[in-house]
Amino acid sequence: xxxxxxxxxxxxxxxxxxxxxxxxxxxxxxxxxxxxxxxxxxxxxxxxxxxxxxxxxxxxxxxxxxxxxxxxxxxxxxxxxxxxxxxxxxxxxxxxxxxxxxxxxxxxxxxxxxxxxxxxxxxxxxxxxxxxxxxxxxxxxxxxxxxxxxxxxxxxxxxxxxxxxxxxxxxxxxxxxxxxxxxxxxxxxxxxxxxxxxxxxxxxxxxxxxxxxxxxxxxxxxxxxxxxxxxxxxxxxxxxxxxxxxxxxxxxxxxxxxxxxxxxxxxxxxxxxxxxxxxxxxxxxxxxxxxxxxxxxxxxxxxxxxx
Amino acid sequence: xxxxxxxxxxxxxxxxxxxxxxxxxxxxxxxxxxxxxxxxxxxxxxxxxxxxxxxxxxxxxxxxxxxxxxxxxxxxxxxxxxxxxxxxxxxxxxxxxxxxxxxxxxxxxxxxxxxxxxxxxxxxxxxxxxxxxxxxxxxxxxxxxxxxxxxxxxxxxxxxxxxxxxxxxxxxxxxxxxxxxxxxxxxxxxxxxxxxxxxxxxxxxxxxxxxxxxxxxxxxxxxxxxxxxxxxxxxxxx
Ligand SMILES: Nc1ncnc2c1ncn2[C@@H]1O[C@H](COP(=O)(O)OP(=O)(O)OP(=O)(O)O)[C@@H](O)[C@H]1O
Ligand SMILES: [Mg+2]
Numbered sequence: 001x002x003x004x005x006x007x008x009x010x011x012x013x014x015x016x017x018x019x020x021x022x023x024x025x026x027x028x029x030x031x032x033x034x035x036x037x038x039x040x041x042x043x044x045x046x047x048x049x050x051x052x053x054x055x056x057x058x059x060x061x062x063x064x065x066x067x068x069x070x071x072x073x074x075x076x077x078x079x080x081x082x083x084x085x086x087x088x089x090x091x092x093x094x095x096x097x098x099x100x101x102x103x104x105x106x107x108x109x110x111x112x113x114x115x116x117x118x119x120x121x122x123x124x125x126x127x128x129x130x131x132x133x134x135x136x137x138x139x140x141x142x143x144x145x146x147x148x149x150x151x152x153x154x155x156x157x158x159x160x161x162x163x164x165x166x167x168x169x170x171x172x173x174x175x176x177x178x179x180x181x182x183x184x185x186x187x188x189x190x191x192x193x194x195x196x197x198x199x200x201x202x203x204x205x206x207x208x209x210x211x212x213x214x215x216x217x218x219x220x221x222x223x224x225x226x227x228x229x230x231x232x233x234x235x236x237x238x239x240x241x242x243x244x245x246x247x248x249x250x251x252x253x254x255x256x257x258x259x260x261x262x263x264x265x266x267x268x269x270x271x272x273x274x275x276x277x278x279x280x281x282x283x284x285x286x287x288x289x290x291x292x293x294x295x296x297x298x299x300x301x302x303x304x305x306x307x
Numbered sequence: 308x309x310x311x312x313x314x315x316x317x318x319x320x321x322x323x324x325x326x327x328x329x330x331x332x333x334x335x336x337x338x339x340x341x342x343x344x345x346x347x348x349x350x351x352x353x354x355x356x357x358x359x360x361x362x363x364x365x366x367x368x369x370x371x372x373x374x375x376x377x378x379x380x381x382x383x384x385x386x387x388x389x390x391x392x393x394x395x396x397x398x399x400x401x402x403x404x405x406x407x408x409x410x411x412x413x414x415x416x417x418x419x420x421x422x423x424x425x426x427x428x429x430x431x432x433x434x435x436x437x438x439x440x441x442x443x444x445x446x447x448x449x450x451x452x453x454x455x456x457x458x459x460x461x462x463x464x465x466x467x468x469x470x471x472x473x474x475x476x477x478x479x480x481x482x483x484x485x486x487x488x489x490x491x492x493x494x495x496x497x498x499x500x501x502x503x504x505x506x507x508x509x510x511x512x513x514x515x516x517x518x519x520x521x522x523x524x525x526x527x528x529x530x531x532x533x534x535x536x537x538x539x540x541x542x543x544x545x
Contacts (some may be wrong), residue, residue: 073395080389084386101395
């Protein structure tokens with residue numbers, strides 16, 4: 001659905017994007033993650049055919065963004081970094097205007113506007129002048145304008161900027177609802193958010209893509225899967241059971257009281273099952289209370305990448 | 308076409324929501340009124356010739372105020388990114404904005420129509436001359452607006468936009484004064500660019516295709532230049 005081939009962008013001497021390549025399938029929800037100034041906004045502006053790239057190509061729905069921007073604009077709904085709002089217009093008039101420019105049929109404009117007013121929970125302020133809205137409401141109007149024409153591809157630059165936690169949940173719901181039907185790209189530098197919003201993450205660092213991965217896989221890299229096991233038994237037996245198991249290596253053992261220990265283990269081969277380990281525990285008469293996979297946090301991963 | 312009207316409509320209603328437009332309207336109408344009665348009192352003539360001259364001069368002052376925000380404000384607000392990522396061609400954006408401003412300007416001009424009524428009531432004015440006069444100054448205003456629009460497309464700053472528009476409009480308006488300091492080919496260019504000379508013919512009732520071509524080609528030129536500056540996002544690159 002979205003293809004980027006060796007995109008580069010120079011601002012004078014400065015290279016904002018370097019050889020960016022990726023493909024996004026229809027129905028995917030992808031998060032662009034990166035520090036301030038990493039190039040997220042620039043990349044989105046190129047994909048939406050707002051900025052020309054310096055070299056490389058980008059396609060949205062099969063259309064080349066530099067050769068056929070109008071066709072691309074028909075397919076996309078875009079929320080720029082600063083919500084593009086006219087302070088003197090009312091919410092409703094603005095959404096109507098957006099619908100007109102985005103080829104929503106005259107007969108459907110009213111219904112579409114009402115639909116997004118409801119979807120973005122803007123009914124209460126629909127006749128209010130945009131300039132007097134609070135930050136979060138403005139952001140929601142920005143999102144509403146992006147989806148008013150039910151585009152195939154939705155590109156949202158920091159959609160949750162300025163929203164309260166409940167609204168963030170709501171935006172997440174909204175985006176999740178679009179899943180499978182529509183392709184969604186969101187950018188953010190709030191790490192926990194991307195876990196909630198996206199299934200796949202592209203991490204951009206100084207204009208380069210350093211990670212392109214399924215979020216689950218990214219958080220728990222296969223080769224360093226760590227587990228915590230709570231067991232009850234004698235320490236000597238426990239350690240022997242671990243030693244007998246080829247697929248794990250002991251990192252740490254902690255005494256929790258009353259013969260209960262917590263083991264911190266590392267999975268040395270890539271298989272994610274603990275049958276052998278459990279069998280060995282049983283052999284030594286050790287009770288297994290809990291097995292827990294340690295999930296990496298995005299913070300950890302992010303800090304490591306940006307070191 | 309629908310989109311051009313949608314943009315024009317947004318632009319026009321934008322004027323009515325902004326205080327500046329009302330100030331311009333009030334000032335323009337007041338100045339028209341004062342000068343109208345002064346001129347009529349002085350000349351005792353059944354023509355609007357001198358009123359037109361006052362209007363022309365006033366246009367130089369009010370057009371930049373009307374046009375300074377047209378594109379500059381969109382860029383400031385970030386709405387240019389919105390307009391340019393909707394399936395709307397750059398030409399449609401330019402024409403929509405031009406049309407919206409032109410309609411507002413025409414509404415201001417309509418406030419002078421009662422003068423015609425007053426003169427008509429008291430004497431027998433030459434209707435033909437008056438009509439060509441109106442056409443002339445309307446074309447002049449339309450040309451000025453195109454110039455202002457073009458300048459507004461160059462920058463994010465409304466102030467810069469207004470100042471540059473004043474420079475260009477003063478040049479067009481006072482070009483005749485520069486003629487004597489120049490010579491040769493350059494002189495003939497300045498003579499041709501001088502906007503007053505072309506309007507003058509309309510005001511005295513002379514319709515010539517060369518004057519019409521001057522205005523229309525000027526408008527087309529400015530609108531095309533506006534489109535080009537949007538195509539190239541010139542405000543980001545200078
Ligand atoms: N028009 C421009 N002219 C010059 N440099 C620019 C321009 N636009 C962006 N840049 C530079 O390109 C780099 C990437 O900017 P971009 O806005 O894409 O970052 P970002 O990842 O969106 O950051 P943030 O998280 O702060 O929004 C920055 O260093 C920025 O200064
Ligand atoms: Mg950004």
